[in-house]
Amino acid sequence: MLFLYDLGIRLYILFIRIASVKNKKAKLWINGRKDIFDIIKKSIDPSLKYTWFHFASLGEFEQGRPVIEQMKKERKECSIVVTFFSPSGYEVRKNYPLADHVFYLPADTAANxxxxxxxxxxxxxxxxKYEYWYHYFEELNNQNIPLYIISGIFREEQAFFKWYGTLHRRMLGWVSHFFVQNEISKTLLGNLGINNVTVSGDTRFDRVKYNSENPLSLSEIEVFSKENEVFIAGSTWPEDEKLIAGLAVQYPDWRFIIAPHEVNEKRIAELKLLFPESVNYSGIKGAENLNPELKDSRILIIDSIGILSSVYRYGVIAYIGGGFGVGIHNTLEAAAFGIPVIFGPNYSRFQEAVQLIEKGGAFSIESADELKLLMNQLKEPEFRKNCGVIAGNYVRQNTGASRIFLDHISST
Known part of the structure; x- marks a missing residue:
């Protein structure tokens, strides 16, 4: 099995190298790892003991961020290194001020x-959450370096619990302690004889609660939204945007803010074709007099990175993209502001989405017709307000995972 794992890693690297000829993200993945050990050697102070945080991408970074921030607040002397697997995390957070160093994680080979x-x-x-790298876990174990999983979540269909998951189960044995999101995860691990597990919840709740209490002030969006009912579609893909386009026609008195998951020239051009009367956020940002530009516009496209979590404060309904693809994006950022959340059908792998629906703070739709029917309900202020209260309360009631983890490592 290890041979197949190592072969898979090498084939993945080969595929990325080939893709990097034309694909910008693949090129960043390759170039970011060039001379990586020389860069690390020159950067690292060998006399320091570092706390190493690793994240797959930007979403996982936001999940672990409250732990980093609370740790630095309580232990100002601690030195932190952050690594990313994906360019979408590294390129956005490579200058994160609370990290002493930010690197790409070299590919998972024994030598690396x-x-x-x-x-x-x-x-x-x-x-x-999901990051499990065999050789890194093994080497940490060999060096007796404690390894923690935070916001872990496990499901029966994962390889850990299958007949062919021997190698994956071996990795679990090298983890010092698991901090998982729910009792199901604890039970699944317990069935494997793994009992070094604490049900702490999801650290993302801590992050989104902080965001909702300390949002960015976005004057341009405030002008756009003032005295209007605003529908915000965040982290959208083309299939989501087609639904929103239909909704914008049906509700001419509403304003719409659309933040695509990928912000590049091609995607923005596609949105402009779909919403020809829209304005781009970058085109109005910093303008001395915003009113003439925004007075007659009903649709605003967010073509900037890093502000979506604060944009939700200006909406009364949020639609989260990805539900017609591999899975929805971050629903909690919107829910934290106390507004109802809508998303597509592929949400079952996301515990918070399932629970929000059960409680009545979120809704899933499968078609344009279903979205229109739902909007007929949500346009009623009282119903919308009640759903939003449920969503906001759900976030507040599930905070505290960061504190549980930090108390544990402080006592060991």
């Missing part, structure tokens, strides 16, 4: 893991 951990010499390692 030995070299990386020898250079970094971390005091502890903290991985978030």
């Amino acid at each position: 893991a030995r070299t990386f951990i020898r250079l970094l010499n971390p005091e502890i390692a903290i991985f978030t």
Whole structure:
């Protein structure tokens, strides 16, 4: 099995190299790892003991961010290294001020893991949610370096619980302690004889609660939204946007803010074709007099990165994209502002989405007709307000996972 795992890693690297000829994201993945060990060696202070946080991408970083921030607040002297697997995390957060260093994680080979951990010499390692890398976990175990999983979540269909999951189960044995989101995860691990598990919840709740209490002030969007009912569609894909386009026609008195999941020239051009009367956020940002530009516009396209979590404060309904693809994006950022949330049918892998629907703070739709029927309900202020209260309360009631983890490592 290990042979197949290593072969898969090498084939993945080969595929990325081939794709990098034309694909910008693949090129960033390759270029970001060039001379990576020389870069690390020159950057790292060998006399320090680092706390190493690893994230797959930007979403997982936001999940672990409240832990980093609380840790730095309580232990100002601690040195933090952050690594990313994906360019979508690294390129956005490579200058994150609370990290002493931010690197790409070298591919998971035995040699890379030995070299990386020898250079970094971390005091502890903290991985978030889904990230399991065989050689890194093994080397941390060999060096007796504590390894923690935070906001972990497990499902029966994962390889850990299948007959062919021997190698995956071996990785679980190298984790010092699991901090998981729910009792189901704890039970599944317990069935494998793994009992070093605490049900702490999801650290994302801590992050989105903080965001909702400390949002960015976006004067341009405030002008656009003032005295209007605003429908915000965040992290959207083309299939989502087609539904929103139909809704915009049906509700001419509403204003719509659309933030695509991928912000590049091609995607923005596609949105402009779908919404020809829209304005781009970058085109109005910083303008001295915003009113003439926005007075007659009903649709605003967010073509900037890093503000969506604050944009939700200006809406009365949120639609979260991805539900017609591999799965929905972050529903909690919107729910934290106390507004009802809508998304497509592929949400079953996301515990918070399932629970929000059960409680009445969120809704799933499968077609344009279903979206229009739902909007007929949500346009009623009282019904909308009640759903929003449920969503906001759900977020507040599930905070505290960061505190549980930090108390644990402080006592060990």
